[in-house]
Amino acid sequence: MQHTLSILTFQTDGPGLYEVSEHVSEWIAGTGISRGVLNLLCQHTSAGLLITENASAAVHRDLVRWLDAAAPEGPGYEHATEGPDDMPAHVKSMLTGSTLTIPVADGQMMLGTWQGVFIAEHRRDPHTRSLAAHLLGD
Amino acid sequence: MQHTLSILTFQTDGPGLYEVSEHVSEWIAGTGISRGVLNLLCQHTSAGLLITENASAAVHRDLVRWLDAAAPEGPGYEHATEGPDDMPAHVKSMLTGSTLTIPVADGQMMLGTWQGVFIAEHRRDPHTRSLAAHLLGD
Amino acid sequence: MQHTLSILTFQTDGPGLYEVSEHVSEWIAGTGISRGVLNLLCQHTSAGLLITENASAAVHRDLVRWLDAAAPEGPGYEHATEGPDDMPAHVKSMLTGSTLTIPVADGQMMLGTWQGVFIAEHRRDPHTRSLAAHLLGD
Numbered sequence: 001m002q003h004t005l006s007i008l009t010f011q012t013d014g015p016g017l018y019e020v021s022e023h024v025s026e027w028i029a030g031t032g033i034s035r036g037v038l039n040l041l042c043q044h045t046s047a048g049l050l051i052t053e054n055a056s057a058a059v060h061r062d063l064v065r066w067l068d069a070a071a072p073e074g075p076g077y078e079h080a081t082e083g084p085d086d087m088p089a090h091v092k093s094m095l096t097g098s099t100l101t102i103p104v105a106d107g108q109m110m111l112g113t114w115q116g117v118f119i120a121e122h123r124r125d126p127h128t129r130s131l132a133a134h135l136l137g138d
Numbered sequence: 139m140q141h142t143l144s145i146l147t148f149q150t151d152g153p154g155l156y157e158v159s160e161h162v163s164e165w166i167a168g169t170g171i172s173r174g175v176l177n178l179l180c181q182h183t184s185a186g187l188l189i190t191e192n193a194s195a196a197v198h199r200d201l202v203r204w205l206d207a208a209a210p211e212g213p214g215y216e217h218a219t220e221g222p223d224d225m226p227a228h229v230k231s232m233l234t235g236s237t238l239t240i241p242v243a244d245g246q247m248m249l250g251t252w253q254g255v256f257i258a259e260h261r262r263d264p265h266t267r268s269l270a271a272h273l274l275g276d
Numbered sequence: 277m278q279h280t281l282s283i284l285t286f287q288t289d290g291p292g293l294y295e296v297s298e299h300v301s302e303w304i305a306g307t308g309i310s311r312g313v314l315n316l317l318c319q320h321t322s323a324g325l326l327i328t329e330n331a332s333a334a335v336h337r338d339l340v341r342w343l344d345a346a347a348p349e350g351p352g353y354e355h356a357t358e359g360p361d362d363m364p365a366h367v368k369s370m371l372t373g374s375t376l377t378i379p380v381a382d383g384q385m386m387l388g389t390w391q392g393v394f395i396a397e398h399r400r401d402p403h404t405r406s407l408a409a410h411l412l413g414d
Contacts, residue, residue, distance in 0.1 A: 001139060001277060003312060003413065005379055005386075036141060037177050037272040039239075039313050039377040043388030045329040051236040052228060053183045058217035059228055065216075066209065066229050071342065078341075079334035090328060090335055091342050094372060096232060098327040098391075101177040101239045101315075101377045103143055103272040110143075110270040112181030115236075132386040134313040134379040136274070136412070137141065139277060174279060175315050175410040177377075189374040190366060191321040196355035197366055203354075204347065204367050234370060239315040239377045241281055241410040248281075248408040250319030253374075274412070275279065 003136040004031050007043075010129050012121035015068075015085075017052070017060040020131070021116045025109065028135060034107040036137015040100045040117070043130045046089035047121050048096030054116030067092045067122070089122035096120045104137060141274040142169050145181075148267050150259035153206075153223075155190070155198040158269070159254045163247065166273060172245040174275015178238045178255070181268045184227035185259050186234030192254030205230045205260070227260035234258045242275060279412040280307050283319075286405050288397035291344075291361075293328070293336040296407070297392045301385065304411060310383040312413015316376045316393070319406045322365035323397050324372030330392030343368045343398070365398035372396045380413060 008027055012018055028038065042049040053059040071091035073084040080087065100117065103110045109117070119129050146165055150156055166176065180187040191197040209229035211222040218225065238255065241248045247255070257267050284303055288294055304314065318325040329335040347367035349360040356363065376393065379386045385393070395405050 001141065003277065005311065005381055007386075035143065037274065039379060041327075041378055041386060043386070043391065045327070045388070045390050050232055051179075051183070052232060056217055059225065062215045062217050062225050063229060063232055070208075070346075077338045079332055079338050087335065087338050091339060094326055094328060094339055097235055097373055099377045101237045102179055103177060103270040105143055110145075110179060110181070112183070112268070114183050115181065130388070132379040136313065139279065173281065175412065188370055189317075189321070190370060194355055197363065200353045200355050200363050201367060201370055208346075235373055239375045240317055241315060241408040243281055248283075248317060248319070250321070250406070252321050253319065 001138050006133050008131045008133050010119055012129055013126045014124055015064055015121055017118040017120055019116045019118050024117055028104060029107055031135050033135050033137040036104050036135060038102045038104050038109060039134040041132040042098045043132055045093055046086060046123050047119055047129050048093045049098055049100055050096045050118055050120055051115050052118060053114055055114060085124050092122045139276050140171060144271050146269045146271050148257055150267055151264045152262055153202055153259055155256040155258055157254045157256050162255055166242060167245055169273055171273050171275040174242050174273060176240045176242050176247060177272040179270040180236045181270055183231055184224060184261050185257055185267050186231045187236055187238055188234045188256055188258055189253050190256060191252055193252060223262050230260045277414050282409050284407045284409050286395055288405055289402045290400055291340055291397055293394040293396055295392045295394050300393055304380060305383055307411055309411050309413040312380050312411060314378045314380050314385060315410040317408040318374045318395060319408055321369055322362060322399050323395055323405050324369045325374055325376055326372045326394055326396055327376060327391050328394060329390055331390060361400050368398045
């Protein structure tokens with residue numbers, strides 16, 4: 001058994017879900033490990049990491065709208081020094097979570113047919129977002 | 139150290155929490171690995187995976203009611219082609235999450251006394267739900 | 277490659293976020309494993325585990341207030357036998373989640389600059405909270 005670590009980076013450009021499945025799959029292919037488990041950590045507190053529907057952009061827009069309604073911008077936050085979209089982003093990041101663990105077989109993440117891995121970006125400004133990735137297996 | 143992968147399947151019959159702890163425990167016992175870490179992925183986007191209270195069905199009903207109130211069915215969703223319970227199910231799945239990582243000792247998941255592992259089913263129709271399971275250890 | 281398991285315990289004293297990053301880091305340092313992956317499970321159903329902003333106590337207060345508003349105490353719960361803060365705590369624990377998986381390099385969790393690991397305590401009374409920790413690597 002072996003293991004490997006890497007930092008995978010992605011550009012985001014405003015709130016939304018950004019699918020990273022293909023980029024992650026290419027990284028897995030390059031490691032030579034075909035069977036094991038992948039662990040991912042989104043290294044940010046105003047963006048999250050989730051598995052959701054991979055086929056419909058309308059689903060992604062509905063998820064983003066739900067998060068906006070659940071944690072709206074407004075005067076209700078004590079922490080307001082980093083912009084009106086900052087504290088809502090921390091709430092949304094708490095809700096979507098920051099880490100995922102995904103079994104790998106035949107060199108592929110064992111995702112369901114309709115599943116993809118997404119960075120959930122919660123800030124307005126463009127950001128470079130990084131995932132710490134650990135792959136273990138043989 | 140060794141590791142093993144499997145797909146565990148479960149039947150659901152409408153919205154609710156379905157405890158899978160015993161089924162998962164039996165699978166662990168069959169692997170011969172007694173000390174390590176278990177990783178689980180729910181391979182669906184309209185069902186989730188969570189650890190919660192294992193003793194009270196009232197707790198489960200309250201959790202389901204909370205999710206229903208947080209993501210109600212209704213006309214407010216753009217994605218509406220797969221039935222009124224589909225988009226709320228994607229929201230609920232985002233909230234409960236899809237993956238869990240659980241240390242294992244003495245052949246048992248190291249859950250707290252009151253904890254169980256549950257599939258959270260968010261659709262009305264009966265479904266076969268699958269968990270990708272990876273166990274590593276010795 | 278080697279792995280090790282431990283139970284890490286923490287005292288809480290009422291609702292709030294309690295940073296455990298330093299305690300976890302010290303445990304990692306004592307294992308002699310410097311590169312691999314850490315898995316954590318909060319062994320309770322009325323407290324959670326999350327990664328969030330490590331610098332601002334105002335962020336933590338806002339997160340707690342958001343959770344209080346999302347799952348308020350009140351007469352709306354069927355499960356009410358363990359006190360008014362019990363069922364809201366189970367909801368909050370579902371939202372924050374119970375497990376985390378964090379890559380480790382150079383003997384350190386690969387957290388982002390602004391990230392810390394926190395126990396989210398949702399009960400009023402003081403509690404001893406335990407994390408099951410599994411570290412794998414070399």
